[in-house]
Amino acid sequence: xxxxxxxxxxxxxxxSGSGGETHQTTTSADNTLTTNQGLAxxxxxxxxxxxxxxxxxxxxMVLREKITHFDHERIPERxxxxxxxxxxxxxxxxxGASRFSKAAFLxxxxxxxxxxxxxxxVAGGAGSVDTPRDVRGFAVKFYTEEGNFDLVGNNIxxxxxxxxxxxxxxxxxxxxEPDRGxxxxxxxxxxxxxxxxxxxxxxxxxxxxxxxxxxPYSLRHIEGFGVHTFRLINEAGDSTFVKFHWRPSVGAMSxxxxxxxxxAGADPDHHRRDLWESIDSxxxxxxxxxxxxxxxxxxxxxxFDILDPTKLIxxxxxxxxxIGRMVLNRNPDNFFAETEQVAFHPGNIVPGIDFTxxxxxxxxxxxxxxxxLIRLGGPNFHEIPINKPVCPMRNFQRDGHxxxxxxxxxxxxxxxxxxxxxxxxNSKAGFTSFPDPNSGxxxxxxxxxxxxxxxxxxxxxxxxxxxxxxHIADAFTFELSKVETPAIRFRMxxxxxxxxxVLGERVAEAMGLAGKxxxxxxxxxxxxxxxxxxxxxxxxxxxxxxxxxxxxVLVTDGSDAKAVGAVQRAVKKEGGTVKLVAPRIGELKGNxxxxxxxxxxxxxxxxxxxxxxxSEEGAxxxxxxxxxxxxxxxxxxxxxxxxxxxxxxxxxxxxGLDSDAPGVIDLKGGVEDFIDAARKHxxxxxxx
Numbered sequence: 028x029x030x031x032x033x034x035x036x037x038x039x040x041x042x043s044g045s046g047g048e049t050h051q052t053t054t055s056a057d058n059t060l061t062t063n064q065g066l067a068x069x070x071x072x073x074x075x076x077x078x079x080x081x082x083x084x085x086x087x088m089v090l091r092e093k094i095t096h097f098d099h100e101r102i103p104e105r106x107x108x109x110x111x112x113x114x115x116x117x118x119x120x121x122x123g124a125s126r127f128s129k130a131a132f133l134x135x136x137x138x139x140x141x142x143x144x145x146x147x148x149v150a151g152g153a154g155s156v157d158t159p160r161d162v163r164g165f166a167v168k169f170y171t172e173e174g175n176f177d178l179v180g181n182n183i184x185x186x187x188x189x190x191x192x193x194x195x196x197x198x199x200x201x202x203x204e205p206d207r208g209x210x211x212x213x214x215x216x217x218x219x220x221x222x223x224x225x226x227x228x229x230x231x232x233x234x235x236x237x238x239x240x241x242x243p244y245s246l247r248h249i250e251g252f253g254v255h256t257f258r259l260i261n262e263a264g265d266s267t268f269v270k271f272h273w274r275p276s277v278g279a280m281s282x283x284x285x286x287x288x289x290x291a292g293a294d295p296d297h298h299r300r301d302l303w304e305s306i307d308s309x310x311x312x313x314x315x316x317x318x319x320x321x322x323x324x325x326x327x328x329x330x331f332d333i334l335d336p337t338k339l340i341x342x343x344x345x346x347x348x349x350i351g352r353m354v355l356n357r358n359p360d361n362f363f364a365e366t367e368q369v370a371f372h373p374g375n376i377v378p379g380i381d382f383t384x385x386x387x388x389x390x391x392x393x394x395x396x397x398x399x400l401i402r403l404g405g406p407n408f409h410e411i412p413i414n415k416p417v418c419p420m421r422n423f424q425r426d427g428h429x430x431x432x433x434x435x436x437x438x439x440x441x442x443x444x445x446x447x448x449x450x451x452x453n454s455k456a457g458f459t460s461f462p463d464p465n466s467g468x469x470x471x472x473x474x475x476x477x478x479x480x481x482x483x484x485x486x487x488x489x490x491x492x493x494x495x496x497x498h499i500a501d502a503f504t505f506e507l508s509k510v511e512t513p514a515i516r517f518r519m520x521x522x523x524x525x526x527x528x529v530l531g532e533r534v535a536e537a538m539g540l541a542g543k544x545x546x547x548x549x550x551x552x553x554x555x556x557x558x559x560x561x562x563x564x565x566x567x568x569x570x571x572x573x574x575x576x577x578x579x580v581l582v583t584d585g586s587d588a589k590a591v592g593a594v595q596r597a598v599k600k601e602g603g604t605v606k607l608v609a610p611r612i613g614e615l616k617g618n619x620x621x622x623x624x625x626x627x628x629x630x631x632x633x634x635x636x637x638x639x640x641x642s643e644e645g646a647x648x649x650x651x652x653x654x655x656x657x658x659x660x661x662x663x664x665x666x667x668x669x670x671x672x673x674x675x676x677x678x679x680x681x682x683g684l685d686s687d688a689p690g691v692i693d694l695k696g697g698v699e700d701f702i703d704a705a706r707k708h709x710x711x712x713x714x715x
Contacts, residue, residue, distance in 0.1 A: 174377050
């Protein structure tokens with residue numbers, strides 16, 4: 028759907044990315060933005076496209092220079108997604124996937140395709156921690172018989188910007204400030220919020236970024252999204268628009284902010300360790316791959332543009348259709364050789380999958396391969412084993428740094444008559460692009476259909492449960508309180524007022540800035556009639572399971588081994604894991620129990636639920652240990668299910684905690700009630 032546009036030269040917020048003329052600055056000859064060659068730049072907000080909704084043009088030398096320089100800013104670490112964790116596995120299609128796509132790996136439900144998956148944070152360097160508030164990358168390389176297909180996405184279905192032209196600016200703003208070199212892996216600083224507050228198109232993504240989605244409990248508990256709208260092409264040549272979704276079998280799950288902070292201190296490798304240990308123990312992580320499939324007629328009826336990566340399609344409007352499952356069942360043999368050297372590229376596709384002219388996706392198609400060239404030292408990174416396709420690879424590309432293959436013969440060109448057996452193009456089996464009808468004059472502009480920056484942000488807020496809304500308001504308060512420039516705070520408060528007045532009021536009140544919000548000039552007023560989408564809420568759709576979760580049992584000398592065994596059996600039956608935690612390592616007296624961890628080495632933030640089974644004498648010793656009392660206090664404050672025996676009551680008394688509170692279960696009647704509470708993951712009724 029394309030709405031009428033203003034005449035070229037009249038920029039709306041959708042075209043300029045600035046939210047109207049409120050924050051425009053005066054430009055003179057002395058501060059005109061230029062390329063590295065000194066060419067004055069007329070538009071730094073939009074890439075050059077063939078028509079308003081057409082593809083980005085290769086001749087856009089401004090975009091290519093800007094992204095090329097950005098791609099080469101780090102050697103050899105990735106500029107973004109530097110800290111990653113990887114695993115091997117397989118993908119298996121479900122019956123019916125072939126009706127959407129002719130891609131070979133989607134045809135036979137009996138056939139498995141090898142995959143390698145890399146999860147990552149975005150903003151921090153390779154040496155940062157696993158648990159900052161950040162978007163998580165979710166990249167999957169399918170080694171298919173028709174070539175490698177890379178589905179390179181995130182754990183959030185939308186993005187901060189609409190056009191790849193702004194990606195270097197976005198990342199520069201969120202990275203460490205260049206004059207001081209901090210903060211690392213954090214958005215809570217002036218440069219990020221300065222940029223975001225001047226980019227209304229970021230508002231929807233900011234709501235996701237300030238939600239619990241960006242503090243996941245583990246990598247096994249994140250959803251994944253392709254972000255962009257893609258095309259699938261079937262054997263008949265019919266095109267279907269799709270949005271890709273990964274859903275974990277154990278459900279999506281997050282931590283509380285305080286938990287994330289404490290986990291970072293207790294175990295900075297928490298996500299990496301959890302993924303490795305779950306695979307190592309045989310508890311293989313699993314996801315379902317689904318698509319939201321729709322045709323052009325449906326796309327035209329939507330009240331937003333499907334090419335806008337800052338928008339999503341609610342599942343209540345277009346439900347998910349499962350097309351396959353993915354299981355991760357093998358850890359890397361060598362972290363550097365595989366997880367670090369794996370090279371993803373959204374342009375790696377196979378017949379049956381195609382692009383759309385989403386202006387952010389179009390820029391990524393250039394940027395990723397350019398990044399790999401500098402990061403991996405040259406054009407032959409495809410020969411590194413982790414990147415090498417499993418199908419034959421034949422072409423006339425030769426030489427270059429680190430060449431591994433040894434081509435034979437005198438011919439390295441095509442067409443030729445000297446080597447009739449050499450590779451030739453194949454019009455029947457080869458990849459052909461879908462004939463997209465969109466075309467038009469060359470221009471740097473965005474359609475009006477990209478202009479509504481607040482409606483889906485408002486819908487996201489209204490789709491959250493009360494605890495999740497609390498967390499979003501708290502996150503905005505924390506982040507903006509770290510901003511030192513008052514004008515940036517006032518500007519962001521103005522945006523929050525537009526997203527949802529109650530959100531703006533809560534954040535302003537918490538910061539002592541009531542009435543200070545800046546008035547933002549709107550290009551398009553936000554809608555107030557979008558229905559909440561329960562599918563957007565982690566809490567509303569959380570599965571009631573223990574599978575994939577870890578329960579800590581606090582034991583001492585003299586603990587009842589039978590009671591411990593009952594908990595272990597009950598948790599194992601549910602698909603969970605039990606870890607024994609004690610004041611010291613080594614076999615305990617009177618029961619033969621061997622602890623896995625110590626209280627100091629295993630704070631309760633590392634577990635999903637806890638059980639206290641000390642002996643009478645052991646409880647007396649625990650009461651005298653501040654770290655043991657705090658262990659219980661944290662579990663209580665972090666809303667975990669807690670099981671306890673009679674001896675543990677003294678720990679509640681010492682900590683000033685109510686043992687009759689919701690989700691605190693006396694085990695004298697057995698472990699069933701505790702298991703019921705543990706299935707909830709968080710006991711929201713205990714939330715103050």
